[in-house]
Amino acid sequence: GAVVSQHPSRVICKSGTSVKIECRYLDFQATTMFWYRQFPKQSLMLMATSNEGSKATYEQGVEKDKFLINHASLTLSTLTVTSAHPEDSSFYICSAPHYGYTFGSGTRLTVV
Amino acid sequence: AQKITQTQPGMFVQEKEAVTLDCTYDTSDPSYGLFWYKQPSSGEMIFLIYQGSYDQQNATEGRYSLNFQKARKSANLVISASQLGDSAMYFCASPPTSYGKLTFGQGTILTVHP
Numbered sequence: 085g086a087v088v089s090q091h092p093s094r095v096i097c098k099s100g101t102s103v104k105i106e107c108r109y110l111d112f113q114a115t116t117m118f119w120y121r122q123f124p125k126q127s128l129m130l131m132a133t134s135n136e137g138s139k140a141t142y143e144q145g146v147e148k149d150k151f152l153i154n155h156a157s158l159t160l161s162t163l164t165v166t167s168a169h170p171e172d173s174s175f176y177i178c179s180a181p182h183y184g185y186t187f188g189s190g191t192r193l194t195v196v
Numbered sequence: 197a198q199k200i201t202q203t204q205p206g207m208f209v210q211e212k213e214a215v216t217l218d219c220t221y222d223t224s225d226p227s228y229g230l231f232w233y234k235q236p237s238s239g240e241m242i243f244l245i246y247q248g249s250y251d252q253q254n255a256t257e258g259r260y261s262l263n264f265q266k267a268r269k270s271a272n273l274v275i276s277a278s279q280l281g282d283s284a285m286y287f288c289a290s291p292p293t294s295y296g297k298l299t300f301g302q303g304t305i306l307t308v309h310p
Contacts, residue, residue, distance in 0.1 A: 116295075118297050118298065122239075125285070125303075125305065126302075126303070127287065127300045127301065127302050127303050128241075128287070128298075128300045129300075130297050130298075130299075133297060175239055177239070177241065179241070179298065181291075181295035181296070184231065184243060184246060185231070185243070185298055187240065187241040189238075189239070189240050190239040190240060190241075192239065
């Protein structure tokens with residue numbers, strides 16, 4: 085089956101710094117990647133959809149300048165949380181519409 | 197389906213018993229699909245089962261089965277012979293279009309007691 089490798093799995097960063105989260109498709113190519121955010125014991129909320137070779141589509145209420153999404157190739161999509169603050173602490177997970185939907189393993193971001 | 201509703205924030209079940217997790221959906225499209233995922237404390241999303249709106253029979257995958265009732269717009273997950281490892285959060289989800297973004301229900305936290 086398809087595999088999406090997501091890194092890092094956990095990251096702790098200082099307030100004001102930026103963090104990059106990568107999702108790589110290991111055995112398939114995808115022009116689309118969905119990025120979700122999840123707070124403890126809550127549902128997954130779609131943040132944005134990355135599209136290879138074009139701008140990402142952001143959901144209403146998601147700050148484009150804060151959550152930078154790049155889909156530079158058919159095998160890599162990245163989410164950069166810029167100028168992170170404690171309220172950005174959350175679980176971030178990517179998903180590609182392939183073999184149904186293939187999810188990365190998620191990234192737990194803690195901003196201190 | 198445009199909206200997915202899971203009304204059970206938490207469920208408890210005794211080991212080896214069956215449990216049903218509820219999911220209702222709201223859509224006007226004649227063609228849609230419904231997914232169920234398991235999310236253990238590690239956070240990974242584990243695909244369990246899929247039901248297409250045109251499927252004639254309820255989907256089954258090992259101990260997982262779907263009680264799919266189109267008229268009621270419900271797609272309840274049935275887990276038979278619960279195991280301690282089934283303790284996790286469970287999500288019902290559906291895309292508004294084929295391979296579109298998934299919309300998730302609120303989730304149900306299942307706890308299996310020994």
